[in-house]
Amino acid sequence: MSEIILPKFVLIQMLQDAAELGAQIALSKSGLLKPYLSKQDAYRLHGQSNVDRWIREGLLTPRKDGNASAKWRIDRIELEAIAKASNRHTYTMVKERG
Helix, strand or coil, rough: EEEEECCHHEEEHHHHHHHHHCCCCCHHHHHCCCCCCHHHHHHHHHHHHHHHHHCCCCCCCCCEECCCCEEEEHHHHHHHHHHHHCCCCCEEEEEEEE
């Protein structure tokens, strides 16, 4: 059996991230927050290199409605979840219990 050990600041950050995502989901479902962002807005929030890397790695799926002239759109919650999970594994340690 394994035990996951988290520093206190990481646990606090994870709980804050979960609360923020929950609030964004609620605001999006209520129509108070747009559920999709343009690629430019995603770049502005998280940097072009990060967004492009997440797309290239298959973590983030941009969607395009309509014809060739239609704009790409990115799901806000998907983007934020990926951004919050990015590099989180570097903060955790797994301790084997025998």
